[in-house]
Amino acid sequence: QSATPTPGGSVAINIGTEPPVLVLIAHTAGAAYYVSGKTNEGLLTYDENFEPQPLLATSWEVAEDGLRYAFKLREGVKWHDGTDFTADDVAFSILALKEHHPRGRATFASVEAVNVLGPHEVELILSKPAPFLLTAFASFEAPIVPKHLYEGTNIPENPHNFAPVGTGPFTFVEWVRGSHVILKKNENYWGEGKPYLDQLIIRFIVDPAAAVAAIESGEVQVSVANVPLTDIERLKANPNLVVDTRPAPYSPSIARAEFNLENPYLADVKVRHAIAHAIDKDFIVNTIYLGYATRLDGPVSPDLARFYNPDVPKYEFDPAKAEALLDEAGYPRGADGFRFKLFVDPTQPSGPPKQTGEYFVQALAKVGIQVELRTQDFATFVKRIFTDRDFDIAIEGMSNLYDPTVGIQRLYWSKNFKVGLPFSNGSKYENPEVDRLLETAAVEIDPAKRLQLFNDFQRIVVEDLPTLDIVTPASITISDKRVQNLKLGAEHLWTNGADIYLAS
Amino acid sequence: MSALLRILRTLRRTLLQAVPTILGIIILNFFLLQLAPGDAADVMAGEAGSATVETMQALRERFGLDNPVLVQLANYLGNLAQFSLGFSPRYGMPVTELIGQRLPGTLTLMAMALAIAILIGLTLGSLMAAFSGRLPDRLLSILALLFYSVPGFWIGLMLIVLFSVTLGWLPSGGAGTIGSSYTGFAAIVDKARYMVLPATSLALFYVAIYARLTRAAMLEVKNQDFVRTAYAKGLSPVVVTVKHVLRNALIPITTMAGMHVGGMLGGAVVVETVYSWPGLGRLAFEAVMGRDYTVLLGILLLSSILVILANTVVDLAQAWLDPRIGEQK
Amino acid sequence: MSPASSRLLEVENLTVRFGSADPVRHLSFSVDRGETVAVVGESGSGKSLSALALMRLLPRNAEVPNGRITFEGTDLLKLSDRDIRKVRGREIAMIFQEPMTSLNPVATIGNQIAEVLRLHEKLSRKEARARAIELLNLVKIPDAEKRVDDFPHQLSGGQRQRVMIAIAVACKPKLLIADEPTTALDATIQAQILELLDELRRKLSMGLLLITHDLGVVSRWSDRVVVMYHGDKLEELPTSELFSPDRHPYTRGLAQASIRLEDGVHYTSRTLSEIRVVRDADGQNDYQIRQPVPRDLPPVANDDEPILQVDGLSVTYRTRNRENRALDKATLTLAKGETLGIVGESGSGKSTLSKAIMRLVNAESGSIRFQGQDITSLGPNQLQPVRRDLQMIFQDPFGSLNPRKSIRDILEAPLIVHGVRDAAERRQRIAQTFDHVRLPLSAAERYPHEFSGGQRQRIGIARALILKPSLVICDEPVSALDVSIQAQILNLLVDLKRDLGLSYLFISHDLAVVQYISDRVIVMKDSRIIEESDHKTIWRQPKTDYTRALIAAAAGGETRNRALAS
Amino acid sequence: MTTETAVTHAATPIQSRASATQAEKPDTPQWHNIKAPDARTTRTASVSVPAGRRELAAFLRNPNALFGLVFLSLMVLVALIAPIAFPGDPLGMVGKPFLWPGQDAAFPLGTDSMGRNVLAGLFHGARISLFVGLTATALGLGVGITVGSLAGYFGGWVDDVLVRIIEIFQTLPNFVLLVVLVAIAQPSATTVSVAIAIVSWPMVARLTRAEFRAIREKDYVVAARSLGFRHPRIIFKEILPNALPPLIVTASVMVATAILMESALSFMGLGDPNVVSWGSMIGNGRELIRTAWYLTFLPGLAIVFTVLALNLIGDGLNDALNPRFSEERS
Ligand SMILES: Nc1ncnc2c1ncn2[C@@H]1O[C@H](COP(=O)(O)OP(=O)(O)OP(=O)(O)O)[C@@H](O)[C@H]1O
Ligand SMILES: Nc1ncnc2c1ncn2[C@@H]1O[C@H](COP(=O)(O)OP(=O)(O)OP(=O)(O)O)[C@@H](O)[C@H]1O
Numbered sequence A: 001q002s003a004t005p006t007p008g009g010s011v012a013i014n015i016g017t018e019p020p021v022l023v024l025i026a027h028t029a030g031a032a033y034y035v036s037g038k039t040n041e042g043l044l045t046y047d048e049n050f051e052p053q054p055l056l057a058t059s060w061e062v063a064e065d066g067l068r069y070a071f072k073l074r075e076g077v078k079w080h081d082g083t084d085f086t087a088d089d090v091a092f093s094i095l096a097l098k099e100h101h102p103r104g105r106a107t108f109a110s111v112e113a114v115n116v117l118g119p120h121e122v123e124l125i126l127s128k129p130a131p132f133l134l135t136a137f138a139s140f141e142a143p144i145v146p147k148h149l150y151e152g153t154n155i156p157e158n159p160h161n162f163a164p165v166g167t168g169p170f171t172f173v174e175w176v177r178g179s180h181v182i183l184k185k186n187e188n189y190w191g192e193g194k195p196y197l198d199q200l201i202i203r204f205i206v207d208p209a210a211a212v213a214a215i216e217s218g219e220v221q222v223s224v225a226n227v228p229l230t231d232i233e234r235l236k237a238n239p240n241l242v243v244d245t246r247p248a249p250y251s252p253s254i255a256r257a258e259f260n261l262e263n264p265y266l267a268d269v270k271v272r273h274a275i276a277h278a279i280d281k282d283f284i285v286n287t288i289y290l291g292y293a294t295r296l297d298g299p300v301s302p303d304l305a306r307f308y309n310p311d312v313p314k315y316e317f318d319p320a321k322a323e324a325l326l327d328e329a330g331y332p333r334g335a336d337g338f339r340f341k342l343f344v345d346p347t348q349p350s351g352p353p354k355q356t357g358e359y360f361v362q363a364l365a366k367v368g369i370q371v372e373l374r375t376q377d378f379a380t381f382v383k384r385i386f387t388d389r390d391f392d393i394a395i396e397g398m399s400n401l402y403d404p405t406v407g408i409q410r411l412y413w414s415k416n417f418k419v420g421l422p423f424s425n426g427s428k429y430e431n432p433e434v435d436r437l438l439e440t441a442a443v444e445i446d447p448a449k450r451l452q453l454f455n456d457f458q459r460i461v462v463e464d465l466p467t468l469d470i471v472t473p474a475s476i477t478i479s480d481k482r483v484q485n486l487k488l489g490a491e492h493l494w495t496n497g498a499d500i501y502l503a504s
Numbered sequence B: 001m002s003a004l005l006r007i008l009r010t011l012r013r014t015l016l017q018a019v020p021t022i023l024g025i026i027i028l029n030f031f032l033l034q035l036a037p038g039d040a041a042d043v044m045a046g047e048a049g050s051a052t053v054e055t056m057q058a059l060r061e062r063f064g065l066d067n068p069v070l071v072q073l074a075n076y077l078g079n080l081a082q083f084s085l086g087f088s089p090r091y092g093m094p095v096t097e098l099i100g101q102r103l104p105g106t107l108t109l110m111a112m113a114l115a116i117a118i119l120i121g122l123t124l125g126s127l128m129a130a131f132s133g134r135l136p137d138r139l140l141s142i143l144a145l146l147f148y149s150v151p152g153f154w155i156g157l158m159l160i161v162l163f164s165v166t167l168g169w170l171p172s173g174g175a176g177t178i179g180s181s182y183t184g185f186a187a188i189v190d191k192a193r194y195m196v197l198p199a200t201s202l203a204l205f206y207v208a209i210y211a212r213l214t215r216a217a218m219l220e221v222k223n224q225d226f227v228r229t230a231y232a233k234g235l236s237p238v239v240v241t242v243k244h245v246l247r248n249a250l251i252p253i254t255t256m257a258g259m260h261v262g263g264m265l266g267g268a269v270v271v272e273t274v275y276s277w278p279g280l281g282r283l284a285f286e287a288v289m290g291r292d293y294t295v296l297l298g299i300l301l302l303s304s305i306l307v308i309l310a311n312t313v314v315d316l317a318q319a320w321l322d323p324r325i326g327e328q329k
Numbered sequence C: 001m002s003p004a005s006s007r008l009l010e011v012e013n014l015t016v017r018f019g020s021a022d023p024v025r026h027l028s029f030s031v032d033r034g035e036t037v038a039v040v041g042e043s044g045s046g047k048s049l050s051a052l053a054l055m056r057l058l059p060r061n062a063e064v065p066n067g068r069i070t071f072e073g074t075d076l077l078k079l080s081d082r083d084i085r086k087v088r089g090r091e092i093a094m095i096f097q098e099p100m101t102s103l104n105p106v107a108t109i110g111n112q113i114a115e116v117l118r119l120h121e122k123l124s125r126k127e128a129r130a131r132a133i134e135l136l137n138l139v140k141i142p143d144a145e146k147r148v149d150d151f152p153h154q155l156s157g158g159q160r161q162r163v164m165i166a167i168a169v170a171c172k173p174k175l176l177i178a179d180e181p182t183t184a185l186d187a188t189i190q191a192q193i194l195e196l197l198d199e200l201r202r203k204l205s206m207g208l209l210l211i212t213h214d215l216g217v218v219s220r221w222s223d224r225v226v227v228m229y230h231g232d233k234l235e236e237l238p239t240s241e242l243f244s245p246d247r248h249p250y251t252r253g254l255a256q257a258s259i260r261l262e263d264g265v266h267y268t269s270r271t272l273s274e275i276r277v278v279r280d281a282d283g284q285n286d287y288q289i290r291q292p293v294p295r296d297l298p299p300v301a302n303d304d305e306p307i308l309q310v311d312g313l314s315v316t317y318r319t320r321n322r323e324n325r326a327l328d329k330a331t332l333t334l335a336k337g338e339t340l341g342i343v344g345e346s347g348s349g350k351s352t353l354s355k356a357i358m359r360l361v362n363a364e365s366g367s368i369r370f371q372g373q374d375i376t377s378l379g380p381n382q383l384q385p386v387r388r389d390l391q392m393i394f395q396d397p398f399g400s401l402n403p404r405k406s407i408r409d410i411l412e413a414p415l416i417v418h419g420v421r422d423a424a425e426r427r428q429r430i431a432q433t434f435d436h437v438r439l440p441l442s443a444a445e446r447y448p449h450e451f452s453g454g455q456r457q458r459i460g461i462a463r464a465l466i467l468k469p470s471l472v473i474c475d476e477p478v479s480a481l482d483v484s485i486q487a488q489i490l491n492l493l494v495d496l497k498r499d500l501g502l503s504y505l506f507i508s509h510d511l512a513v514v515q516y517i518s519d520r521v522i523v524m525k526d527s528r529i530i531e532e533s534d535h536k537t538i539w540r541q542p543k544t545d546y547t548r549a550l551i552a553a554a555a556g557g558e559t560r561n562r563a564l565a566s
Numbered sequence D: 001m002t003t004e005t006a007v008t009h010a011a012t013p014i015q016s017r018a019s020a021t022q023a024e025k026p027d028t029p030q031w032h033n034i035k036a037p038d039a040r041t042t043r044t045a046s047v048s049v050p051a052g053r054r055e056l057a058a059f060l061r062n063p064n065a066l067f068g069l070v071f072l073s074l075m076v077l078v079a080l081i082a083p084i085a086f087p088g089d090p091l092g093m094v095g096k097p098f099l100w101p102g103q104d105a106a107f108p109l110g111t112d113s114m115g116r117n118v119l120a121g122l123f124h125g126a127r128i129s130l131f132v133g134l135t136a137t138a139l140g141l142g143v144g145i146t147v148g149s150l151a152g153y154f155g156g157w158v159d160d161v162l163v164r165i166i167e168i169f170q171t172l173p174n175f176v177l178l179v180v181l182v183a184i185a186q187p188s189a190t191t192v193s194v195a196i197a198i199v200s201w202p203m204v205a206r207l208t209r210a211e212f213r214a215i216r217e218k219d220y221v222v223a224a225r226s227l228g229f230r231h232p233r234i235i236f237k238e239i240l241p242n243a244l245p246p247l248i249v250t251a252s253v254m255v256a257t258a259i260l261m262e263s264a265l266s267f268m269g270l271g272d273p274n275v276v277s278w279g280s281m282i283g284n285g286r287e288l289i290r291t292a293w294y295l296t297f298l299p300g301l302a303i304v305f306t307v308l309a310l311n312l313i314g315d316g317l318n319d320a321l322n323p324r325f326s327e328e329r330s
């Protein structure tokens, strides 16, 4: 961005939640996104427009039929332990991802073989096209791990998941559980003069108010997420700090209310429409998110611009219409003023999900639907929704990820209704047309056609409304104004961090 | 002669009694945790946000959740018999190591908090007793109650705002300067700087209890005949209070302090959260949330050993404070 | 004896006030160097308060509105707090009434003695310890080098009393105040302690203010006597005149009410004089001495089965680390209407014996037959009816009353438990028992702490009598009472025996009292019954050395009256 | 030697009333011999107070206790009239968010981040907070006193077993156990109360046991046994009243602890989401502590004052129940 980066210095980033692992070879914990790529790079990185950029792969080639991906790898790269990085490592890692990575299983499902063509050349052979695949090689999404340290081990429990050895710009120093991770500059990094920082500290300050205090007192230079929204105005006024709300296209999150279609009331599309009309999304944006969110009308976040379809039916806030719909559906108000009763379960017992739940209680009561809010810890929530299926409306935060086939299909595809599987098709939505659209899009290599399929999909699910999409929250980063190049490209803060530097 | 004997006897008795207690604790906790909905696989898969049936199955195998409950218990007890607390797949390390990392910090924090609480409590309590029924007594007891009834996180956040953000004197969280290479005295100073605020927040809650207790005990002791004897010797009020009254009044206070050790570990959750202090309370909380039973059972086991040890220390302290204890009855 | 030079302490017009009450009023007296002044008077008459006032150690809620306390020329009441501290412990020292609680339980006796030495004499730690050992030797604690590190609870009551004395005399005070120094000690130890005090008085030529209710002690050890009643000094007199007939009626009453071993009085031959104080219309006290009419006593029914038969009874207290056989194969019988006196060393198992008979501690072996029934191993339910007939007056009157219950509740509970359903009947029984023990009914709503020691003892007696038992075990029922009240209680016990046919097991360390009340006497020592005789023989022909020593210690009095000698 | 030695009006033997057993009968009104020195200081008025009222009278004479009582009554009143004063759901989003106290007359104490009426929240919150505080304390005391008194009174194997049980619960870190319990049972005012009771009874039990062990040995208990009192009577009528002082202090502290624990649970997001409590208000407001401090301060104040009131009442009760203190105060 700005003039000439100056090397040196240390930056502490507070990411709030502590991740369970540091390398995402067999895991997809959101908190680890911030760390994994710093030590273990992927083959590619992406600019704002999702154009792939070289990283460990210097060039790549996708066959016309979309069934072969060939990568030329960077030469002279060394693992942090001094071993040479080769194509074997890449082949091994991709197969490991396919085998152990919770998403990788699906992403790389069609990868039939990974062939090492030379010390720095590798090809992937697919059984059927995977049009999203080229966007799947981001560092945190598909990290490359050293074969010599992982081969023959139980990969999910490999100790290097907790003490990474990678090729990235930062090497692992220590992980003090419950406190921080220290990464230091990789002196042998392939990128000339990079990284600029000498040290990168990842902190886990869970408490939002404490997180603000930490950034205000200068103990951390960057804070992502979990800063109370009410404090942002004040922080904006702080001359030392910068508040950045640019979106994170690689994994935009959305807030949604999932209806349990097995519930007799909610099985009626009129009821679902009525609920949509009873909810004032602008209220949620303004009051709960204090404006740091965008109203959402369909399953795709506008942050995932390539696939966003603004042209879907909109359910305007209209309680009268909601009441009419409910009457029409055959649920008149009873003696107590209520038509029927529903439960609302937010994912988290605090913060915007809970507040959204609270708003649902109030808003739906106005149209005669009695709602009881249930809060619970995460484990109970997961079990209740996806195993016990003892819920009516679940309020969740979800990631669109970088491609609808990867991030959205799982939520609407009837074949992904699986009892006991978290964050699958929890509504039990079954629409053959939607299934067809999703399945076709998953192998369609023509981008235009694919986009059309997704547009149709978006329109249908918004009409059917198995899920009410509510908002896409802004991704807020607060940083010391000296910290530069924090968010780069589509990967946002999840890049390898080699370009971050401290302006004097 | 009898002092050492007394101590040994107390120790032996405590250890013998601890075995059934600890076993009871393990079994009780084990079944208690079984009642909580959801399991570790649910949490891990849920956190990942995307999973497949196969990865879920693999997770359950890793956690040993595919076994019947009694087999899991037997496995756990088997592990324990070999002095192992098991392995946590979630944290990717043996539970012993995980706990070991946090134990020293937690213990120091607790000890410091307890020390602060007792010190301030004793001082306040003595003052209150000295002025019993008069204005200073009233004011101090209201102050003590304020400490007591203000939620810990509120005090914690306020202290952070004041001392870290506004004044910039003390760090707002953490357990030490990250990446520092202090040694010796500098390291101690560094640790102490990080500990002041959390220890104070943790302590304030207990200050009221000790202050009230001290006050009551002092008033009780003050009216006893031997205090009059001490005055009759010509001793000054301060000497009488310190040498004769306080020591007798300490006994109920040590009892209470012993009882608080267990409570502090749990009460520390909130303070640890506010100060991002890598302590056992927070770990326990996360283990509950993550349904990571090996870790939680390990902590609970440790906590009970700690409490039993604390009780023993209290017993010993009391035997030292009061020669009548442990000799008869 | 020129007053100017030898006068040590001069108390003038001293009043002690608690709120609206003045427990001590316009008290004046003096003590000379080397002189022993005794203060006698009813329990609660202000003796201890006066003593505390001298030390400026009155409770915080007390004040001294007027008076002067001149000690060696300075008015103690005018001294600053700092200066009075220099007097306390060095110039004036005090032995407190209650030796059990007057020592700090968590400090060694050596340190407690050394403390005062280090404070006033500025001795080093080592010197003070050496002096402490000397002092312990002086007060005749055996093995002083070893015991100097003992804690108070490791000493017997008599030994603790002696430690108190050691503390008091450590700095060779000019005035020593001894407040009831020998209450609750058996006769031999009592004699030793008084002798010790007297010796110290002579050696150090100190003034001794001796507070006691025991006229025997007074007549034997003091030069002058101050008689107090209700906060007023009634008169002051030389000890030699204590028993002379033309004294104040109250003093006379005390003298008549007291019983001495050598007089050999027995209940069958004489009632005891009682003092009655009546307040006239103009608020003046009228002191009257009366001797109740004698009683016709039915002969002790020795005929049929005895009411109590104890055979080979042994009790062992087991504590965590030691066993203590407190009672060893005790055997005794008690006929209906008989009073069996028990005397003996402190700690010899007297209370244990009574508790074992009451089934309050479990016997290790032996049997107890009560009214023909073997009660040794009855369960709680079968024991219930027996309890009604078998009652006990506890040694510690205060401790045996629940501090949170009014006297009415305390007396009513046994009636309720034993099935007196009718509230009116209960009220009537309570009123009647109040009469028995000479307590005004208006006191019924008050709580134990609101009574004086003597009254509490009477409440204990009332509780034991309210169920109309047939056997009452009396454990030191009169030890805390001054002679006038003691006389009343003894008369009452005899009356009840006559009217209700009661039997008593009567424990006391006061031989004269035992002599007066008992039909037969047993002597205990070291957990054993060592001697048993009828009430006449035992005093004349004691069989064991211990009994002889006991009698000698108790009877030595008159012959060695110092007051007469000097 | 059986002559009267003094002139007295009682020269002739007096026939006593019912029993006719005395040699002499007191000459009542002026019978000064029963002087009980302390009796003189006792005002006749207090002598005639029937049992039970004395405590009340002593309690009411104590200004501190009275203040506590008045304040607590006020709180109870607030809890009772909440549905009348603020009909409708206190969680209702009725106004503009973040109105400061005094900013809008309709919301004298302002609104929270969701536009809920803070005053209505405080009123309705009193219901839940007092409910949780009192229920949890009552349950905890009930169980704790029962277990503790049984263990302390009977000793022996009963004691051994009960102490093990107490220890098992005592050694568990309270808050962690609380979280587990709430996770199992789902947060609601009742479950939270029960959970708090479960974690707090061991302390009561320990205290009770210690007191009972000490008091059991006292002479008046021995005396009660000698009079044939049965166990329940001895436990509840003889020992318990004397064991009360530390328990009363503990109880007043426990109510506070319970209210605070509920608040800490809310802080961790484990409270009952469908009702307002002071704790949940603080929990919800905690992130806003820097911007809208009144949201935590006001319910905090309510807790502080309630705790204060409870403690004053506790102290007052203690003094009143202790015949000694109430005497000295008069
Ligand atoms: N702290 C106090 N508060 C109120 N009254 C008191 C206090 N201490 C003593 N008294 C009263 O003062 C009076 C005198 O008490 P004192 O202790 O001097 O009696 P005493 O003559 O020593 O009796 P005893 O022979 O029983 O020891 C008693 O009526 C007692 O009730
Ligand atoms: N509860 C108990 N536990 C252990 N030992 C006891 C207990 N009660 C009494 N003893 C011991 O038993 C012995 C006899 O005590 P007991 O009370 O019967 O003596 P006593 O003859 O009544 O003495 P005193 O004249 O002092 O009242 C003493 O050595 C005493 O220390």
Ligand SMILES: [Mg+2]
Pocket: C047, C048, C049, C097, C179
């Ligand atoms: Mg006295």
Ligand SMILES: [Mg+2]
Pocket: C350, C351, C352, C395, C475
């Ligand atoms: Mg005895």
